[in-house]
Amino acid sequence: MMSLFFILITAPFFVGIILKVKAKFAARKLPSILQPFYDVARLFKKGAIYSTTTSFIFKIAPLVYFVSVLMAALFIPIGSLKGFLSFNADFVYFAYLLAFGKFMMIIAAMDTGSSFEGMGANREALYSMLIEPAFFILIASLALFTDNNSFYGLFLNLHISTNLSYILGLAAIYVLMYIAMIENSRSPIDDAKTHLELTMVHEVMVLDNSGFDLALIHIATWIKFSIYGTLISNFIIQNEWPLALQIGSFFFVQMAFAGVVGLLESFRARNKLEKNPQWIIMLSAIAIVLFLTTLIITQKIILY
Amino acid sequence: MILFLLKAVLILSLGLFFVPKNRKYFFTFSLHLALVVISSFLIFNTFNQVASLKFPFLSLLNNTIYIEIDKLSAFFMLVINFTCLTGIIYAKAYLEPYYKSKSSLEFALHYFSFLWLHIAMLFVVMFRDALAFLIVWEIMALTAFLLVIFENEKKETIKIGIQYLIQMHIAVVFIMIGFIWAYSQTGADFSFDGLSVYFESHNPLPLFLIFFIGFGIKAGFIPLHSWLPHAHPAAPTHVSAVMSGVIIKMGIYGILRVLTYIHHDLFNIGLFILISALVNGLIGVSLAIVQHDIKKLLAYHSIENIGIIGIGIGLGVIGLAINIPALTVLGFAGGILHILNHSLFKSLLFYTAGAVYTQTHTRNIEELGGLIKKMPKTALFFLIGALAICGLPPFNGFISEFLIYSGMFKALLSGNLQTDILLFFAISGLAIIGGLAIFCFTKVFSIVFLGTPRSDKVTHAKEASTSMILAYALIAITILLIGLLPVLFINPLIDIVSIFTKDTQAIQQAIPTLNSISISSGLFIVLIALFWLVRYWQQKRQNIRKDATWACAYTGANPAIHQYTATSYADNFVQISNQITNVKKEFKNFEEAEIFPKERTFQTHSSDKIEDYLIKTPTTFILNFLQKIGVFQTGKIQHYLLYAFAFIMMIFILTLLNLI
Numbered sequence: 001m002m003s004l005f006f007i008l009i010t011a012p013f014f015v016g017i018i019l020k021v022k023a024k025f026a027a028r029k030l031p032s033i034l035q036p037f038y039d040v041a042r043l044f045k046k047g048a049i050y051s052t053t054t055s056f057i058f059k060i061a062p063l064v065y066f067v068s069v070l071m072a073a074l075f076i077p078i079g080s081l082k083g084f085l086s087f088n089a090d091f092v093y094f095a096y097l098l099a100f101g102k103f104m105m106i107i108a109a110m111d112t113g114s115s116f117e118g119m120g121a122n123r124e125a126l127y128s129m130l131i132e133p134a135f136f137i138l139i140a141s142l143a144l145f146t147d148n149n150s151f152y153g154l155f156l157n158l159h160i161s162t163n164l165s166y167i168l169g170l171a172a173i174y175v176l177m178y179i180a181m182i183e184n185s186r187s188p189i190d191d192a193k194t195h196l197e198l199t200m201v202h203e204v205m206v207l208d209n210s211g212f213d214l215a216l217i218h219i220a221t222w223i224k225f226s227i228y229g230t231l232i233s234n235f236i237i238q239n240e241w242p243l244a245l246q247i248g249s250f251f252f253v254q255m256a257f258a259g260v261v262g263l264l265e266s267f268r269a270r271n272k273l274e275k276n277p278q279w280i281i282m283l284s285a286i287a288i289v290l291f292l293t294t295l296i297i298t299q300k301i302i303l304y
Numbered sequence: 305m306i307l308f309l310l311k312a313v314l315i316l317s318l319g320l321f322f323v324p325k326n327r328k329y330f331f332t333f334s335l336h337l338a339l340v341v342i343s344s345f346l347i348f349n350t351f352n353q354v355a356s357l358k359f360p361f362l363s364l365l366n367n368t369i370y371i372e373i374d375k376l377s378a379f380f381m382l383v384i385n386f387t388c389l390t391g392i393i394y395a396k397a398y399l400e401p402y403y404k405s406k407s408s409l410e411f412a413l414h415y416f417s418f419l420w421l422h423i424a425m426l427f428v429v430m431f432r433d434a435l436a437f438l439i440v441w442e443i444m445a446l447t448a449f450l451l452v453i454f455e456n457e458k459k460e461t462i463k464i465g466i467q468y469l470i471q472m473h474i475a476v477v478f479i480m481i482g483f484i485w486a487y488s489q490t491g492a493d494f495s496f497d498g499l500s501v502y503f504e505s506h507n508p509l510p511l512f513l514i515f516f517i518g519f520g521i522k523a524g525f526i527p528l529h530s531w532l533p534h535a536h537p538a539a540p541t542h543v544s545a546v547m548s549g550v551i552i553k554m555g556i557y558g559i560l561r562v563l564t565y566i567h568h569d570l571f572n573i574g575l576f577i578l579i580s581a582l583v584n585g586l587i588g589v590s591l592a593i594v595q596h597d598i599k600k601l602l603a604y605h606s607i608e609n610i611g612i613i614g615i616g617i618g619l620g621v622i623g624l625a626i627n628i629p630a631l632t633v634l635g636f637a638g639g640i641l642h643i644l645n646h647s648l649f650k651s652l653l654f655y656t657a658g659a660v661y662t663q664t665h666t667r668n669i670e671e672l673g674g675l676i677k678k679m680p681k682t683a684l685f686f687l688i689g690a691l692a693i694c695g696l697p698p699f700n701g702f703i704s705e706f707l708i709y710s711g712m713f714k715a716l717l718s719g720n721l722q723t724d725i726l727l728f729f730a731i732s733g734l735a736i737i738g739g740l741a742i743f744c745f746t747k748v749f750s751i752v753f754l755g756t757p758r759s760d761k762v763t764h765a766k767e768a769s770t771s772m773i774l775a776y777a778l779i780a781i782t783i784l785l786i787g788l789l790p791v792l793f794i795n796p797l798i799d800i801v802s803i804f805t806k807d808t809q810a811i812q813q814a815i816p817t818l819n820s821i822s823i824s825s826g827l828f829i830v831l832i833a834l835f836w837l838v839r840y841w842q843q844k845r846q847n848i849r850k851d852a853t854w855a856c857a858y859t860g861a862n863p864a865i866h867q868y869t870a871t872s873y874a875d876n877f878v879q880i881s882n883q884i885t886n887v888k889k890e891f892k893n894f895e896e897a898e899i900f901p902k903e904r905t906f907q908t909h910s911s912d913k914i915e916d917y918l919i920k921t922p923t924t925f926i927l928n929f930l931q932k933i934g935v936f937q938t939g940k941i942q943h944y945l946l947y948a949f950a951f952i953m954m955i956f957i958l959t960l961l962n963l964i
Contacts, residue, residue, distance in 0.1 A: 047846030051853040053756055055676045057687075060832075063839070067831040071824065087820035088813075089710035093697060096705075096738070097828070100696040103742055107687075110750030110868065112853045113674075118868025125746050126876050129739030136735040140716060140728065149713040207854050211846065212839045277880050284732070291728055300721040 003078040003230070006247065010254045011219070011226035012037050017255060021262025022193075036222070040215045048211030053113040061108030062213035068101030069220040069227070076230050077152045079237040079246035086152045091139045094151070095132070098183070101220075102128050109205040120204035123276075127189060127201065130280040131182050137287035138175050141168070141294040155234040164297050169235050171290045175283050177257070180228030182280060184221055187264060188271045189280070199273055229257040307361065309342050314423065320416045325408040329396055332415040336392045336422060340385045343426055347385075350378040351796055369436045375800045376564070377429040379640065380557050383647045384429070386782070387549040388422040391542040394655050394775040397768070398541055398662060402454075410454075417450040421546065428554055432496045434483040438476065441554075445472035448551060451543040452535050464538040471521055471531040478518030479558070482511060500565040508566045512573050515562045523555025524607050525614070526584050530915040533595075536603035537667060541658025544599060548606040548654060549647035556613055556643060563621065564803055574621030578726065581614025582733040587884055587914075589740040593747065593874050594885045594910040597667045598657045601748060602650065605693060608737060609646040613639045615730055616708045620804065622726065623711070628718050630810035634711025636801045637811050641793070642704035645786065649692035649701060652779040656686040659768035660752060664761045669870050671759040672752045678765040683753040685776040690745040692783050695738055698825030700786035706821070708734065710814065743877060751870045758864060788825055790818045871908050886913050 016033035023030045032038070050058065074084040075094045087093075102124065109121035143149045145168065146157035160169045182189050185202030206217050233253035237246050271279050295301045313335055323331045350357050356374035363369065373381070395418070399411075406414075424444040431437045449472070453465035485502075487494045492501035502511065517528065524532040532552070536544045559577075566573065588607030595601035616639020623631030659682045660675060661667055676683040692699035712727050712734075719727060757763065768776075786793055794815060798808050855866075878887045890907040936947070958964045 047848050048843060049849045049851050052850050053853050057754065063832050063835045067828060067835060071828050085820060085824055087817045089713050092706055092709045093821060093824060096695065096697055096702055099742055103694065103696060103746060106746040107750050107754060111754040113755035113867040114853045114855060115866045115868060116856060122873045122876060125743045129743050132735040132739040133732040136731050140731050143713050144716050147717050212842050295721065295724060300724055
């Protein structure tokens with residue numbers, strides 16, 4: 001329960017920090033860190049326009065998407081704080097739940113009959129399909145490494161101490177970070193600040209959403225960032241640490257992660273659109289290296 | 305008593321030919337119902353006792369044929385009954401448009417075949433004697449053939465029917481060879497039980513492979529699948545649903561049944577099943593994405609799902625071989641549950657797709673669109689089926705895939721390097737299959753039901769009739785029941801799995817996990833409802849408007865032309881997978897001198913490479929060869945006399961030279 005509270009409390013500041021870092025590097029005047037929060041609050045006060053082409057799918061999709069992300073947050077532990085829900089192979093449920101949300105958002109975008117949203121929808125479908133194996137291989141390596149198979153058990157028993165396990169930790173963080181970027185359609189897959197619909201992925205999918213629905217979609221993005229930030233922080237937090245230190249380092253990692261995302265977005269150009277699939281498959285390749293490393297660590301592959 | 309009733313149904317089925325045309329449906333429906341009630345009694349008894357049910361049925365060539373029902377048979381009987389029952393409910397409305405164009409005899413034959421298909425499938429899983437098994441297996445193939453060619457006025461349908469028939473007979477030959485081989489080697493019973501004697505004393509792999517080919521043709525294992533994507537679209541919808549839902553599962557039944565008799569050298573068998581299943585899953589779903597014919601697309605998804613079932617079974621067998629009970633139990637449990645699940649959501653998808661076909665008279669999804677406004681219930685049920693087939697919680701497909709996943713993750717910890725690498729492929733394969741299924745079904749659902757109509761065929765569509773919706777609802781309720789309360793189904797599942805391994809501890813440990821899944825899924829639905837209410841409350845006080853879709857300030861957009869099509873949706877996937885999907889684009893490039901471009905056409909085709917290489921190329925080669933020989937057949941009697949003369953001369957000369 002505690003972990004859910006911390007994940008949700010850090011979520012609203014995530015996008016704020018990213019914006020702040022980006023503004024700093026672009027030498028622009030810094031927006032308030034609460035700016036995204038104000039934006040959403042304003043949306044909650046607004047009415048909505050629904051396209052005449054759409055059906056109930058379009059109305060229910062943002063709710064399903066939001067709830068799926070919220071539910072996904074229930075599974076995530078922080079250090080030795082157990083997630084709200086935890087069972088064997090809960091990461092499978094986690095991944096499929098997020099997929100359900102995405103499924104609904106994709107068909108909602110197609111529901112509008114707009115060619116732009118169709119573009120976004122089908123890119124989202126392709127990218128999230130390509131990223132799926134990377135996540136599963138990563139989790140499989142962790143399961144193998146820690147001899148456990150639930151999120152809580154995985155991270156509780158994740159002791160990064162030997163040389164090879166540093167590689168494991170770093171590679172895992174790298175893969176997770178870019179999964180987060182792809183899940184949230186940020187650079188280098190997509191550029192949140194572009195204004196050309198032809199090259200957008202996620203932004204263009206929600207062109208027709210407004211008011212309450214759009215607010216929920218924004219909040220879902222925050223929570224998604226926060227979820228992946230928490231997963232990353234679990235690699236650093238060790239469960240022998242006192243609770244205060246665990247929580248302190250959780251906040252630190254969350255902020256650092258947001259900062260890194262801002263930094264990357266400031267300095268990295270987006271990929272050429274047609275190179276995106278290759279680039280995403282590259283993450284799976286890194287995950288495979290990770291898996292092999294784990295096989296060496298667990299002495300299933302014996303090197304002489 | 306049961307036996308008498310069963311035989312009475314068999315004899316009464318002949319009455320279908322004598323009943324007046326307008327009563328035929330009622331008559332066949334009651335016979336199906338009787339059959340379901342009788343067999344359900346048997347199923348119930350089987351699950352309520354430890355031993356399997358065995359009693360004599362009739363004597364054939366001085367042999368007494370026994371009906372023997374164990375838990376595995378009972379499970380398959382359950383699947384058969386459910387799908388056939390919803391099929392016959394659905395058939396009422398589906399066959400109505402044909403009422404005038406088809407004669408009474410044709411209707412009688414169709415219903416008769418459907419009933420006998422149901423009967424034959426029940427007997428396939430009840431007989432152990434090889435001869436009796438082969439006879440009912442043959443009846444199953446023949447009745448299915450008669451059902452496929454219902455629309456026999458189309459030449460294409462007849463051709464596909466014959467292709468189906470030929471391939472089914474190749475399957476029968478392999479199964480027959482399998483039985484005869486085992487019989488000739490051991491001299492034991494000419495039955496399934498006789499196989500155990502053979503498997504005990506010989507290397508099981510070669511004989512298993514023969515059976516695998518025979519049953520694999522039925523199940524649609526790649527590369528033996530080529531009948532499947534043709535037969536499903538050609539058949540009437542309730543028949544396609546039964547074909548995809550249960551007939552192909554008979555192949556899986558055969559493989560499982562043979563596996564129950566093999567107790568050693570299992571690793572290679574498991575490996576073989578696992579690899580072919582992974583290939584099936586990946587190629588099946590990839591080819592599904594590029595199809596435009598909705599029923600063909602669903603047929604390719606059947607191939608994919610056979611793959612998922614196969615992954616479960618393959619892992620189960622590997623688990624047996626290397627002694628990891630968790631992998632065995634969860635693999636078999638997931639695979640077997642997926643058999644039921646697939647029969648449910650696939651028949652639901654076929655029924656809804658069939659309703660779309662009856663309303664719009666086209667199966668080409670590029671001509672559809674916006675149907676959710678005309679057929680909201682059908683759309684909703686299609687969506688349920690689509691979500692279930694993608695294995696998303698809280699639907700039933702998730703439960704079986706989850707069982708397989710949790711088996712794999714458990715085994716990862718206790719396996720050696722070899723198994724870990726296999727599991728690595730299985731895990732990533734299953735993940736990719738899941739992702740591709742989502743890609744495919746977002747495509748189908750959006751192109752068929754969402755957006756605006758792409759042709760005027762959609763204009764006159766109406767909601768499906770009540771009996772169709774009844775069939776949908778029956779299935780959808782079961783789908784949700786399995787998805788939300790999987791624990792209810794776990795005990796029968798444990799019974800079935802214990803045929804393969806006695807150590808079912810791992811699945812009992814899975815019960816609390818499944819309970820947690822029920823809770824999570826329940827919470828998921830409750831939260832959605834809650835936020836719906838919150839939004840309702842928020843929007844009540846706001847200005848809610850309806851307006852055209854936002855086209856980025858361009859007001860001239862016509863969604864009917866500008867929206868995404870199935871081809872464009874699949875395009876970015878095709879770009880990275882064209883080795884498998886084999887899509888060819890046909891268009892003329894613009895020339896430089898062409899200042900005012902003329903009208904252009906653009907076409908895409910996809911073809912199944914495996915089918916091309918395995919079926920089409922050899923048959924064209926043989927045909928060409930035969931055509932060359934055909935030169936001799938001039939039709940003139942003088943020529944034939946000449947041939948006879950030449951032949952006699954040849955014999956004469958050869959004899960003179962002492963060559964013969």
